[in-house]
Amino acid sequence: MFEVSPVFYIVLVLYFIVILGIGLWSGKKNDGTEDFLVAGRSIGPLVGGAAFAATQMSAGTFVGTLGVHYLTGGSFLWIWCGLWFGWLIAATLVGPKFQAFKGLTVPDYVGTRFNSKAARGISALLILVAYTVYLTAQYQAGGNIIQTLFGIPFIWGAIITIGITLIYTMVGGMRATAYSDFVQAIIMAGCFFAALPLLFGKAGGTEFVGAFLSEFSPNMLSWHFGFKELLGFGAAFGFSMAAAPYELARMYTLKDKKTVKLAIGYSFIFQAIVGISVAAAAMAIRTLYPYMPSPDIASTIMAINILPPVVGSLIILAIISAIMSTVSGIMMVSASAFSHDFYATMIKPNASDKEKMTVNRIAVLVLGIIPLFLALKKLDIVQFIVVLQASLTASFFFATVVLGLNWKRGTAAGAIVSMIGGFFTALFWYIGGNPLGLNEVIPGVIVSVVLFIVVSLMTKRVPNESLKPFFKDVT
Template identity: 25%
Template sequence: MDWTLFWVIATFATYIGIAIWARAGSTNDFYVAGHGVHPVVNGMATAADWMSAASFLSMAGLIAGMGYGGSVYLMGWTGGYVLLALLLAPFLREFGKFTVPDFVGDRYYSSTARIVAVICALFVSFTYIAGQMSGVGIAFSRFLGVDFNTGIFFGMAIVFVYAVLGGMKGVTYTQVAQYVVLIFAYTVPVIFISLMLTGNPVPQLGFISNIKGDDISMLQKLDETVQGLGFTSYLASTKTNFDIFCITAALMFGTAGLPHVIIRFFTVPRAADARLSAGWALVFIALLYTAAPAVGAFARLNIIGSVNETTYAPAETYEVQSKLIRDAGEPPSPAWFANWEKTGLVAFDDKNADGQMQIRGPAAPDGLENEVTISNDIYVLANPEIAQLPEWVIGLVVAGGLAAALSTAAGLLMVISSAISHDLCRRTFFRNMSDKTELRVARLAAAGAVIAAGFMGIYSAELAFVAQVVAFAFGLAAASLFPVILLGIFWKRMNREGAIASMLTGLIPTFAYIWHFKLGAGKAATAQDWFLGVSPEGIGFVVMLLSMAVGVGVALVTPPPPQDIQDLVEDIRIPGTRRSHGIADSGMAPLD
């Protein structure tokens, strides 16, 4: 039985069935699920929305490949969610709007501010969604025997059905199902492998336990192994401390500015429910994030053990692939490597023509050059196959990866759709648009976004690995949206001129920096060429400080907001006591 095909068909059928059952009948259903989602349900949906392909596929791969250096993604994303849950979510829910641009437009009493916020949200969302579609292509291309681009198109078709049909209502309950799939798919294999390597069924403890039948810890053995092959210590980082700090901060503050996560807190009935659902989401997220370091470490040890015959791999804990594929004239390789080689995500270059695969670091003591290239994005998907786990487990992991990618993609599509149909059309350019027409426009916008996202996913595969593409989106969100949201809630003197200046100051330099060093003339640049030594993944934090300073400066030299806006800012910080203040509650588009 083809277990991969079984799990993919079963889960996709479930998602489509839920979308049909939860079909949106109004714009309120389409944008915010009627404000009627239970906090626990919303917490689970938020966790699925939050844990994208970057979390499921790429984060553990980064930790596996970079060791301590990869932990910046774990720390930044986790800390960012806590910041969002405690500092922003309840107040945004108390404001009672559909979207982040809706908040910006009404809080800053400006159609221009709303349009700039829409542009920022679209930049962030399309960058983020490109990484998700790339993850879909990776999973499909390996396990369903189709090429990368075909895999993306297939994923587009599935998202099209349940996002366009069900809107936020359908997406919410689909994400609940996707969370269940992805958390089982992530934890079941690592429990198996933890038992095989350490005898401990709890991966978080197995990660720091001794190798089964030995007196050395698994982590220490891994560190000795990678250093012995010429790599940097697994417990060290090649990045500077300042760059690590900037990347972590960009991911953290970017999280608090992500429109597709913020919109989830508008789906619950009250601000108190937003706090409660944020707490539940953190519990659900922690189940995966606390296991990620173990997944990365186990995968690194397993992959080295399966490729290098001299690497530690005792038979009682882990059976190394013994049967090598020997086609005429081709060098031998483990079976899993031969399967993944077809995708182009792993490669072998027999530099010394000895027919033996060698994984080596730049400081290899035996003087051999590295001959094996492995993408960070395959560690999670390939690890069960390398460890020779049952076929049903391997198939489950594929379904989990697809669930993680598609759940986040759906949330991002809702942001794109609502930004176009609600914020641009109904609230700015066509203020007399009916509810029925707006719903039709929203569905058309979602459909167009699906198509655009697919092509961006194809292009992003040439740009970087999944987590890195997603990190760019976080940097853009940190620099452009976080300052105006934070100041809009906690500083009543912040005005429309300051908000517009802040968003533009954050968006343009950050995007230009990323473009220059990833796609432009600076592609071949080294860390010495970066501004202050800050990588493109971390530049969003530096620009965020600049954009916040510009926003405050401009606000202080221009007229203050109207008194009713200042009163509104005070009211939304006291949940349950907000008075009516015209602009915020009337549904009318604000005027510049």
Template identity: 45%
Template sequence: MSDVFFVVLGVYVAIIMGIAIWSYFRTETEVDFLAAGRSIGPIVGGAVLAATQISAGTFVGTAGRHYLAGVSWVFPWLGLWTGWLVCAFFVAPKLRRLGALTVPDYISARYGSPKAGALAGILIVVAYTIYLVAQFQAGGEIAEVVFGIRPLTAMLIIVASTALYTLLGGVRSSSYIDFLQTLIMVAALIVAVPVLLNQVGGGSPVAAVERSLDFLDTLDDRLVGWYYSPRELLAFAIAFGLSIAAAPYELTRFYSMRDERTVRKAIFVAIGFQVVIATSIMSIGMLMRVLFPNLPSQDQATATMALHVLPPVVGALLLVAMLSAIMSTVNSILLVTGARVAHDLYGKFIRPDASQQHLVN
């Protein structure tokens, strides 16, 4: 498994570094670096939005929640997609119409106060620096399960590689790499679920269902019905929906798209990608509960499947997909926090006379 994984990983790294170098030679101005020259179309844009939201939490935490809570955890997904629709019709058009480069730019213009934008920039930097910790932790856990290496070592590798391609090409390289990463995630999950279903049912979907039903009789009633109360599920759905409708690392991506119409189309493309991913993750969580009912932690479900259930090539592809999910989110957060520091704080308050080349570098 390790040899196959390293081959797949090597090809993946070579491709993303090629994209980063190509983007570097097409990035000359601050608009190029922070908004890809406002050239991103709906397909790539939708993949970017999906990849940015699909993080380590999806492959590790969400699959674990479905392992623990069954189908009832679908409600946060429904809340998430509702948030996307709110964003498509009410939030995104206003943000894109202004033609800003960052969310603090919009806040400064909306309230006529550069200080309000600066405060928003500081809050975003602090909040997303904390959020990065969860991504690094997930990457460390995956590396520990797969290779037995120290989590800290894995975290440093993820930070270094992601920071490199982020710094080289900015949003342009990030967008096309996120497009690639979304395709990898979707392909890996589409291939993995039938293989897992075959393992559960011994080749027959009917047998898989029968085995699953027999297993359900041995479980706590909450695992086959509502693990959480309806009030708790509604709260989760609202929280996920509101968070995606106002997430700076998603909203910033709108500025790189061609126009308002492109943004709306991209959001619906993102929902399409996420429906496939959500259905697959839900299936993985519940089927792994049948195959491995006593995992030490529900968060190990996906990594255990990749190592012990899937064929080596498919397992390697899934592990690279998990790595892609982590890197795409880390990359977006690095862009958000870096832009806040360089554009919203340094470029406006510390060195307002700085040249475009100076800000990009």
């Protein structure tokens, strides 16, 4: 536990008032399921870009990535190349078609494109599994931060993280998530970038930091990770970002195709600022505090022990913002997968709009609480839990989304076998300790793509009616 300045409490309370205010404002504007799930398709490019960036830059960035840079040095920066390649695929081959479809959930796309309730249900189930893993990382980060700050048990830190996010998500839905993400993205990018001169000043300047790290561990400024490791990390993030359900769901909220491309462009700016700032900050912290019990607490110690109270308070808010924005987005995607794609489609198709809204909110609550029990296990450092989730998501969804939107011959059987085969290939590869030194995403995506193509060519074509929303030349 550290001595926390009263300024921190004031800033924290003001922040929570703003975020909860956004939730209440959004709740009043919600008029039915479409408003709750896709914000009435009213989000513009700047807010949309901030939402893309804020959801992607989770605890994995501000706790996990910073922790990995603290532990290993600068080579981990190369993973951003893979991530941005995934965003380029999303901007050119995925986003415009996805937005034009005007669905409510990601499994909506799967069910319509492949004319299959089974494919829709399997995609919803796999989303729930993968995002339970992702939420585990976010809760673990939130618990670590609050435990480090206030000395309270880890579980209460995780519960506080969940509680605030649940309130504004359950009340305001996707509109609250989008606008709170806009506020949070500005805090994230602005605070970390502004903190760098202060950090390096405390650490003795850039030359001293470089000299210290070179002597402390030469790999810090060269290649701690090898080519295969960096390729695996980059592929995990890139493949998953091209077809990430929590980002695809946000594309439904945007006004039109042009807005999708502009929003992804704006998100690049936020991500570039944060990526460089996080890596540089980690180097300065390692110089000041060469030994820590866990790299996941490096960002918290930076905020409380190194920076002035106001700046440190804003940094903590940036980290909490990153966690809350991702948790909120994932809660919405997971809850809608259950309420819309299981309950309203398969269990009770004639449910009223009011009943669907109630089930949505209950699903947010229940599915938001379940990962808490996994977080208590502390499965790994935060960044590597995030990489596992990205690998699983890419392995079951990349082929179904990217090939499905751009290859008419893809069939329901191809999608089903591809999703199941890719998911279990990645899972068993991970459990087996990543043979040949390859990250689980590489065999997972390869198997899913091959299965999608081979099985699709061997099975019955999808009716033209299901292809029309995605291919202009289908009549």
